[in-house]
Amino acid sequence: MHQFEYDLLAVGSGPGGQSAALQAAGLGKRVGLIERKPYIGGVSLQTGTIPSKALREAAWLASRFSARGMRQTSAQGRGNLDSGFLGEAVSRKQRVVENQEALLLKQLMAAGVTLFPGEASFVDPQTLAIHHANGETLRLCADVIVLATGSRQRRPAEIPFDKERILDSSSILKLRRLPGRLLVVGGGVIACELATLFAPLGVDVELVDSHEHLLAYLDEDIQQILENELLDMGVRLHLQTRVDRIAREGDRVSLTSVDGERLEADVLLYALGREPNYSGLKLDNAGLQADDRGWVRINEMHQTAQSHIYIIGDLAGRPSLASTTMDQGRLAANHAFSGPRADTAGLLPMAIYTIPEVSWVGRTERELREQGIDYVVGRARFADTARGQIIGAEHGFMKLLVARTDRHVLGVHIIGELASELVHVGQMAMRLHAGIDDLAGTVFNYPTLAQCYKMAALDCLKQLAD
Numbered sequence: 001m002h003q004f005e006y007d008l009l010a011v012g013s014g015p016g017g018q019s020a021a022l023q024a025a026g027l028g029k030r031v032g033l034i035e036r037k038p039y040i041g042g043v044s045l046q047t048g049t050i051p052s053k054a055l056r057e058a059a060w061l062a063s064r065f066s067a068r069g070m071r072q073t074s075a076q077g078r079g080n081l082d083s084g085f086l087g088e089a090v091s092r093k094q095r096v097v098e099n100q101e102a103l104l105l106k107q108l109m110a111a112g113v114t115l116f117p118g119e120a121s122f123v124d125p126q127t128l129a130i131h132h133a134n135g136e137t138l139r140l141c142a143d144v145i146v147l148a149t150g151s152r153q154r155r156p157a158e159i160p161f162d163k164e165r166i167l168d169s170s171s172i173l174k175l176r177r178l179p180g181r182l183l184v185v186g187g188g189v190i191a192c193e194l195a196t197l198f199a200p201l202g203v204d205v206e207l208v209d210s211h212e213h214l215l216a217y218l219d220e221d222i223q224q225i226l227e228n229e230l231l232d233m234g235v236r237l238h239l240q241t242r243v244d245r246i247a248r249e250g251d252r253v254s255l256t257s258v259d260g261e262r263l264e265a266d267v268l269l270y271a272l273g274r275e276p277n278y279s280g281l282k283l284d285n286a287g288l289q290a291d292d293r294g295w296v297r298i299n300e301m302h303q304t305a306q307s308h309i310y311i312i313g314d315l316a317g318r319p320s321l322a323s324t325t326m327d328q329g330r331l332a333a334n335h336a337f338s339g340p341r342a343d344t345a346g347l348l349p350m351a352i353y354t355i356p357e358v359s360w361v362g363r364t365e366r367e368l369r370e371q372g373i374d375y376v377v378g379r380a381r382f383a384d385t386a387r388g389q390i391i392g393a394e395h396g397f398m399k400l401l402v403a404r405t406d407r408h409v410l411g412v413h414i415i416g417e418l419a420s421e422l423v424h425v426g427q428m429a430m431r432l433h434a435g436i437d438d439l440a441g442t443v444f445n446y447p448t449l450a451q452c453y454k455m456a457a458l459d460c461l462k463q464l465a466d
Helices: 015-026 042-046 049-063 084-111 189-201 220-232 322-336 365-370 386-391 419-431 436-440 451-465
Strands: 002-011 031-035 114-117 119-124 127-131 137-147 151-153 181-185 204-208 236-238 243-249 252-257 262-265 267-270 274-276 309-311 350-352 358-362 375-381 397-403 409-415
Touching: 002 015, 002 127, 002 322, 015 031, 015 084, 015 137, 015 322, 031 137, 049 084, 049 189, 137 322, 181 189, 181 252, 181 262, 189 204, 189 220, 189 350, 204 262, 220 236, 220 358, 220 397, 220 409, 252 267, 309 322, 350 419, 358 419, 365 375, 365 409, 375 451, 397 436, 397 451, 409 419, 419 451, 436 451
Parallel strands: 002 031, 002 137, 031 114, 137 309, 181 204, 181 267, 204 236
Antiparallel strands: 119 127, 127 137, 151 274, 243 252, 252 262, 350 358, 358 409, 375 397, 397 409
């Protein structure tokens, strides 16, 4: 058994682990990156973020000419795609993953980060044992340890997953043929993203969830538009419906609710939550303990009770986004080694890659009302811009929330094409404490969807003038 000394060890090669490793290496530190899978990039690259977004793009492109607007998705164009399309899309997705993996590996090697394949577990607070598949074990000691092992799909024992008909969010991305009918269990981000991925491809999609609304934490207007979009593309919603039993019956899957309703499909996607992936780490040996729900307490700098051990990414809980995870990795490395930026990120943009996209930054109207803040709302519709007319974005929508007192932007909420890109204009305005007058006075290219900022800002100014 060999032992090595490092300044920082990152466990997990997803966005958080790689970011912490690259940042520490850039500060001149000796860095090791540990990955238990035979590939790097974690769930984000291999089975989650990148694969699902690559397939989403394929679904979007395949459906963009199917309705009245050139890029509009609607039930009118469903059923016109050959099922072989999915196999081609999966192959393209795999090429994207392989290219990203090669790029990441090149970056890590250029930075001098040492890669260690194997399963990590704590020996003591400063030491990790790395168990390789060939039976060899290494011991690695480090001044700083960053845990970035991500999360895994929640897979209750009573759900008969089989990787063929009853699937989770990873296995469904490996389908080679489109099912005729798909049942989606869950109303969260993953469930909604995948429902809107398959529906435009001609699949009959039914979504079952126990809540009254999908993604109820969204701004009320955005949430309602998204639900209407799902209905318009033919998705049947069974809300306030609790699942009693899921079973495979030959080449079909059945779902029975607690109220006795029975639904059948060719394939079922179970997408009800994820859980932190601490298995095998032996946290007790590090003097750490998870709570009853499986989470380890951390502070705002992502330090645990052992100040040299940091937890980032999905292990740290919400928002569990690749973008925030990368920032948390840089934050942890800079804080540990007094780097150039050891402050928290502040405003975080959020995005949900449904069709259409949803993105936001800052507070919702619900939050402003609860906090007793006096505000005005500026609205703009994509269809009222020339670019929106060109691309057929009939239902795209943006709203700005602005404080009546100092005229600063408090929230930006967008649904529609390129929402995840457009939101960054609002994010920068908020970060720089720009007022609504600044957005109203800005000249945007014509024709663009970004003109919605000016339209919504002018709408705010009208109300502020009253």
